Amino acid sequence: MAQNDTARKDAVQGRKRSPGASVALHAGLIAASVVSAFPVLWIFLTSLKPAGHETSSKFVDHPTFAAYGDLLSHTEFLTWFGNSVLIAGCTTLVGCFLAATTGYAVSRFRFPGMRPVMWTLLITQMFPVAILIVPLYQLLAKLQLLNQPIGLILTYLTIAVPFSAWTMKGYFDTIPTEIDEAGRIDGLNPFGTFWRLILPLARPGLAVTAFYNFITAWGEVAYATQFMTGTDKMTLSAGMQTFVNQYSENWSMMSTASVLIAIPAAIVFLLVQRHLVAGQTAGSVK
Amino acid sequence: MAAVDTTTGRPGAPAASGDAPARGPRRAAGPPSLRAGRLRLALSKHWYAWTLVAPVVIVIAVLVGYPLVEGIYLSTTNANDQNTEKQIGQFLHIPATYKSVGLGNYTDILFGANSTFWARLGFTVSWTVACVGVSFLIGLALAIMLNRRVRFRAFYRTLLILPWAVPAFVSTFSWRFIMNHDRGFLNHALQALGLPAVDWLNDPTMAQVSVIIVNIWLSFPFVMVAVLGGLQSIPAELYEAAEMDGATAWQKFWYITLPALRPVSSTVILLSTIWTFNMFPVIFLLTNGGPGDSTQLLVTYAYNEAFTGMRQFGESSAWGVIILLILVVFAVFYRRSLRKQGEVW
Numbered sequence: 001m002a003q004n005d006t007a008r009k010d011a012v013q014g015r016k017r018s019p020g021a022s023v024a025l026h027a028g029l030i031a032a033s034v035v036s037a038f039p040v041l042w043i044f045l046t047s048l049k050p051a052g053h054e055t056s057s058k059f060v061d062h063p064t065f066a067a068y069g070d071l072l073s074h075t076e077f078l079t080w081f082g083n084s085v086l087i088a089g090c091t092t093l094v095g096c097f098l099a100a101t102t103g104y105a106v107s108r109f110r111f112p113g114m115r116p117v118m119w120t121l122l123i124t125q126m127f128p129v130a131i132l133i134v135p136l137y138q139l140l141a142k143l144q145l146l147n148q149p150i151g152l153i154l155t156y157l158t159i160a161v162p163f164s165a166w167t168m169k170g171y172f173d174t175i176p177t178e179i180d181e182a183g184r185i186d187g188l189n190p191f192g193t194f195w196r197l198i199l200p201l202a203r204p205g206l207a208v209t210a211f212y213n214f215i216t217a218w219g220e221v222a223y224a225t226q227f228m229t230g231t232d233k234m235t236l237s238a239g240m241q242t243f244v245n246q247y248s249e250n251w252s253m254m255s256t257a258s259v260l261i262a263i264p265a266a267i268v269f270l271l272v273q274r275h276l277v278a279g280q281t282a283g284s285v286k
Numbered sequence: 287m288a289a290v291d292t293t294t295g296r297p298g299a300p301a302a303s304g305d306a307p308a309r310g311p312r313r314a315a316g317p318p319s320l321r322a323g324r325l326r327l328a329l330s331k332h333w334y335a336w337t338l339v340a341p342v343v344i345v346i347a348v349l350v351g352y353p354l355v356e357g358i359y360l361s362t363t364n365a366n367d368q369n370t371e372k373q374i375g376q377f378l379h380i381p382a383t384y385k386s387v388g389l390g391n392y393t394d395i396l397f398g399a400n401s402t403f404w405a406r407l408g409f410t411v412s413w414t415v416a417c418v419g420v421s422f423l424i425g426l427a428l429a430i431m432l433n434r435r436v437r438f439r440a441f442y443r444t445l446l447i448l449p450w451a452v453p454a455f456v457s458t459f460s461w462r463f464i465m466n467h468d469r470g471f472l473n474h475a476l477q478a479l480g481l482p483a484v485d486w487l488n489d490p491t492m493a494q495v496s497v498i499i500v501n502i503w504l505s506f507p508f509v510m511v512a513v514l515g516g517l518q519s520i521p522a523e524l525y526e527a528a529e530m531d532g533a534t535a536w537q538k539f540w541y542i543t544l545p546a547l548r549p550v551s552s553t554v555i556l557l558s559t560i561w562t563f564n565m566f567p568v569i570f571l572l573t574n575g576g577p578g579d580s581t582q583l584l585v586t587y588a589y590n591e592a593f594t595g596m597r598q599f600g601e602s603s604a605w606g607v608i609i610l611l612i613l614v615v616f617a618v619f620y621r622r623s624l625r626k627q628g629e630v631w
Binding site: 026 | 328332334335336338339341342343345346349350352353354356357358360361370371424427428431432434436437442443444445446447448449450451452453454455456457459460461463464466469471474475503506507557560561563564566567570571584585588589591592593599602603605606607609610613614617
């Protein structure tokens with residue numbers, strides 16, 4: 001349906017595009033793509049340059065994977081990587097579940113407390129890290145959750161879930177309520193309707209939510225730096241900062257670590273990017 | 287449980303008043319059995335909705351609500367690293383000794399003799415306006431280009447979303463290499479062209495421009511993806527009809543595309559403004575606020591206040607409260623102006 005619409009609209013707009021306009025269009029897109037991909041490409045190329053050549057401005061200069069071996073065998077990189085995978089993975093799973101249930105509730109039911117819940121979710125977005133971080137630090141210390149993955153996971157949920165719940169609400173709003181009613185008539189209870197009928201239909205929305213949750217947890221710096229202090233407990237974003245102090249002149253070490261950190265994010269991204277446009281629409285229109 | 291208590295406590299909730307005319311005055315004083323009965327009725331009617339939102343409400347209440355209240359309280363004290371409660375080892379417990387200073391932190395920040403607040407606010411506002419404005423225009427332009435039928439569309443789109451897909455702390459390292467004064471790619475390229483090298487990150491004014499450039503690079507994909515979604519939901523019939531009436535490309539853009547994008551853009555601008563105003567990693571990792579304090583945002587300044595040097599928790603919290611108030615005021619005015627223009631948001 002939407003696909004069809006786009007195709008027709010393209011046909012309408014594409015019909016009278018002159019060769020000049022086509023060239024301009026491609027030139028614009030190519031220029032923008034180069035700018036957006038260059039820093040990512042550059043850090044990859046830097047990671048392949050051997051010691052002594054890492055600041056060379058040539059694109060390829062004696063390429064070697066030596067820095068990767070060094071990084072994996074001589075630093076705590078793998079430990080941090082594991083911590084990050086655990087924390088980002090749990091945040092994504094729990095975050096998707098919570099965002100879906102909350103989004104479904106505010107999309108489908110009129111219940112006392114609904115408006116306050118939605119407002120709270122919106123306002124939570126505005127809290128600067130500066131107001132929450134000290135009390136949160138003390139709270140986690142009291143609960144013995146500092147330096148524990150669970151403490152950071154809970155913190156990330158408070159960042160990621162509010163926005164995700166809004167996205168999911170927007171997505172659920174596009175699924176006709178007749179489907180819920182059909183489910184109820186067939187004898188499913190409300191949770192059954194949600195779990196077996198609506199959730200599978202909302203897969204694109206869930207994909208976007210998963211992406212957002214994962215990226216949030218994978219790349220967060222401020223909380224990770226303060227809450228995880230033991231070298232063996234650090235996540236990548238906190239650990240990388242010890243690199244900056246130790247190896248600030250060692251570009252190949254830092255770029256190598258950067259490439260390895262970017263890979264899981266890129267994989268998650270490639271898995272969901274098909275759904276990104278569709279899911280995002282629903283989230284931001286409503 | 288917490289969710290039920292807080293939600294049923296609200297007066298004027300639609301379900302509670304729907305079948306009970308003129309019961310208002312008695313509500314508070316009503317016999318316990320009647321109140322319990324109403325609670326049971328509300329429970330049986332809304333229990334699944336409440337169960338669905340309860341986990342989020344509880345997590346937010348404990349991990350955002352409580353720290354918020356605590357943070358506001360701390361902002362009226364002289365708490366710092368030395369005088370807060372501490373647990374050393376298993377047995378030594380040092381109680382908190384900080385005391386209230388009323389609104390002292392706030393007056394210090396706003397009107398103190400060597401207050402940096404107004405300079406930081408000035409930069410934070412220009413940073414937000416520049417970043418949100420430019421990344422919105424770039425995102426809009428690219429979304430319109432990508433929405434055309436163009437060869438390699440999927441390829442372009444993948445490359446253009448890259449800055450969003452790569453964690454910010456990774457790409458800021460890359461930008462630090464690229465913008466390095468002596469050995470960075472940008473200066474090598476400039477010199478190869480016979481131009482003088484630019485001190486991207488160490489000159490106060492240039493550093494401000496550089497952090498804005500990097501943040502625009504980081505944030506345009508979000509706008510692009512959201513606008514692209516908005517564009518694809520515009521019915522093709524509108525364009526067909528306009529074409530029948532002989533509308534020019536510009537007229538179609540101005541009278542169909544832009545108005546249809548209003549709901550998407552208003553949300554995108556609101557969210558980007560909030561996120562950019564509170565942006566932490568870009569500044570923290572690219573320049574750490576330097577040189578001097580030239581690229582320090584309100585939020586990074588407040589963070590440094592709490593976690594470097596003297597660790598002034600109280601003062602840092604006061605900065606946080608001020609930032610929050612600014613954003614709330616902005617959101618209220620933004621929403622009001624949207625409503626005046628007829629948005630139902």
